[in-house]
Amino acid sequence: MSSPKQTRVALVQMQCGTEPEKNFSRAVEFIRDAAKQGAQIVCLPELFRSQYFCQTEDHGNFALAEEIPGKSTSTLGELARELGIVIIASLFEKRRAGLYHNTAVVLDADGKLLGKYRKMHIPDDPLYHEKFYFAPGDLGFQAWQTARGKIGVCVCWDQWYPEAARLTALRGAEIIFYPTAIGWHPAEKKKFGAAQHSAWETIQRSHAIANGCYVAAANRIGHETPAHGAGIEFWGQSFLAAPSGEIIAKASVDREEVLTADVDWEDVDRHRTHWPFLRDRRVDAYAGLEQRMLD
Secondary structure, eight states: OOOTTEEEEEEEEOBOOSOHHHHHHHHHHHHHHHHHTTOSEEEOOTTTTSOOGGGSOOGGGGGGOBOSSSHHHHHHHHHHHHHTOEEEEEEEEEEETTEEEEEEEEEOTTSOEEEEEEOOOOOEETTEEGGGTOOOOOSOSOEEEETTEEEEEOOGGGGGOHHHHHHHHHTTOSEEEEEOOOEEOHHHHHHHHHHHHHHHHHHHHHHHHHHTSEEEEEOOEEEEOOSSSOOEEEEOOOEEEOTTSOEEEEOOSSOOEEEEEEEEHHHHHHHHHHSOTTTTOOGGGOTTTTSSOOO
């Protein structure tokens, strides 16, 4: 069991089917299982209520969206209060007709909706047609003081951007959660799969090192196929990295599981003191970062 200086984190790695209510019920059971294992913060994967619908551009998929706060946040809030845990959940937010976001919510241990983060970086790649569905986030990068520690949340494609991790850390986050839905295109897996996964893991471990914080990525598993095409084989391998960049817990490639590990909050202070990257930043010399390209 965790000590007062530690918090047990759980990452839910699950397969998502075609029935949203069934996915939601299964997620609730995973959360309960995590709590039984002593977890105090539980993070679900990206858009867990449905299969990854962004593989196709289909107006019918907007029916999957919901208001925030709404039914999902109410149910999860009650669960958080019952179990005394913090829950991070990724939802398809309907702000109003024609305006939708890929949004992560943070529910505190008292059940209150502490805040939400709207995914800032929106991809548009083969089988990842998110720009069709989501407007870019407009809430900025944030951190929240929860009952179980100060956390930040970004979402999936945000993982590749050091600016996102840095600004979240500068807000005070001591652990950054990344609800995720990433995998291989089956036709590319043999040639590029190992390199793609290595890059994904490496960039996030570098965020932990550069910012002296923990990084946690909760991915889904399973091969999801749209009406046409080979689909995406989600690669699982959810993990928690320490401020040193060391992976202290890692899930499997193809199994549903609740991955748990203890976060030592003093380790954040120790790394930020001994590796003072935040102290030595040349904030006077970074003009230009706000531009897309420099001549």
